[in-house]
Amino acid sequence: MSSASSTTFRPFNLALIQLGQITADKPTNLQHARTMVLKAAAGGDDPKTKPDLIVLPEVFNSPYGAQHFPVYAEPVDFVPGQPYDPAASPSDSVRMLSAVAKETGVWLIGGSIPERGADNKLYNTTTVYSPQGELVAVHRKVHLFDIDIPGKITFKACPPPALSGLTDDAHFARIGLGICYDVRFPELAAINARQGCQVLIYPGAFNLTTGPLHWELLQRARAVDNQVYFAMCSPARDLTAGYHAWGHSMVVDPMGKVVAGTTQDEDIVYARIDPQTFHDARAGIPVTTQRRFDVYPDVSAGL
Numbered sequence: 364m365s366s367a368s369s370t371t372f373r374p375f376n377l378a379l380i381q382l383g384q385i386t387a388d389k390p391t392n393l394q395h396a397r398t399m400v401l402k403a404a405a406g407g408d409d410p411k412t413k414p415d416l417i418v419l420p421e422v423f424n425s426p427y428g429a430q431h432f433p434v435y436a437e438p439v440d441f442v443p444g445q446p447y448d449p450a451a452s453p454s455d456s457v458r459m460l461s462a463v464a465k466e467t468g469v470w471l472i473g474g475s476i477p478e479r480g481a482d483n484k485l486y487n488t489t490t491v492y493s494p495q496g497e498l499v500a501v502h503r504k505v506h507l508f509d510i511d512i513p514g515k516i517t518f519k520a521c522p523p524p525a526l527s528g529l530t531d532d533a534h535f536a537r538i539g540l541g542i543c544y545d546v547r548f549p550e551l552a553a554i555n556a557r558q559g560c561q562v563l564i565y566p567g568a569f570n571l572t573t574g575p576l577h578w579e580l581l582q583r584a585r586a587v588d589n590q591v592y593f594a595m596c597s598p599a600r601d602l603t604a605g606y607h608a609w610g611h612s613m614v615v616d617p618m619g620k621v622v623a624g625t626t627q628d629e630d631i632v633y634a635r636i637d638p639q640t641f642h643d644a645r646a647g648i649p650v651t652t653q654r655r656f657d658v659y660p661d662v663s664a665g666l
């Protein structure tokens with residue numbers, strides 16, 4: 364992994380798949396996700412949108428809900444620093460994601476899946492693949508979604524918390540990963556930005572109560588706080604499902620402008636990630652060099 368100061372940042376194309384048709388049948392979900400990755404890889408109407416990096420949403424292979432995660436969980440058995448052959452993975456999802464990344468020759472952030480760890484605990488896990496199909500990064504959701512807004516939404520987290528926050532050095536940028544509720548914790552994004560990430564990508568699935576109020580607000584806040592590109596990729600809304608996702612997958616630039624997005628249906632959002640916008644934001648409003656850790660030393664501890 365390169366150091367923060369030497370990280371490359373080149374223009375690249377990003378595609379977010381706002382996946383629909385997430386059913387109770389996992390093989391059907393995997394097949395549909397694969398079809399949509401192939402579609403996204405072909406690019407949109409404009410050939411200039413052909414993506415270098417494709418993203419799937421949070422929990423793309425299972426219905427969303429703490430009662431479903433133990434049923435759909437798969438072992439991944441990835442140990443950082445040790446060789447890992449995705450084609451021989453015990454996870455059906457990992458094998459599919461690796462194969463489709465290789466087939467299309469694009470980088471792939473495989474949304475997230477319920478994972479059963481070697482410790483027999485459940486995790487909500489993102490896996491990332493190179494265009495050769497290698498598993499290059501794994502992120503386990505750090506902050507678990509556990510809220511109670513009376514009369515609106517109550518969601519109890521099932522898996523125990525896990526720490527990770529791995530970043531992925533793709534050839535064009537350093538990309539920081541989080542999952543959904545992680546966006547509410549500015550510290551995680553700040554740490555990744557200060558480790559040199561220029562782009563933060565969080566698969567997510569907000570709901571119809573907090574989505575309209577906070578989904579865009581939080582992404583624009585994290586983008587402006589850190590002067591980075593920020594993107595979240597949601598499942599499409601399915602009112603017949605137990606959990607109603609907000610949708611609205613979007614990409615925000617380092618000035619806080621929403622540069623691409625969609626509404627609630629299945630769709631593919633294409634965006635051009637432009638390092639010039641990143642450099643201009645940091646040159647024009649130089650907060651990244653103006654921080655006063657002498658005044659707030661507790662925040663700098665450990666970073």
Ligand SMILES: NC(=O)CCC(=O)C(=O)O
Nearest residue numbers: 508543544568569570573
């Ligand atoms: N999947 C999640 O973590 C949902 C988070 C959410 O909806 C929120 O309001 O936060």
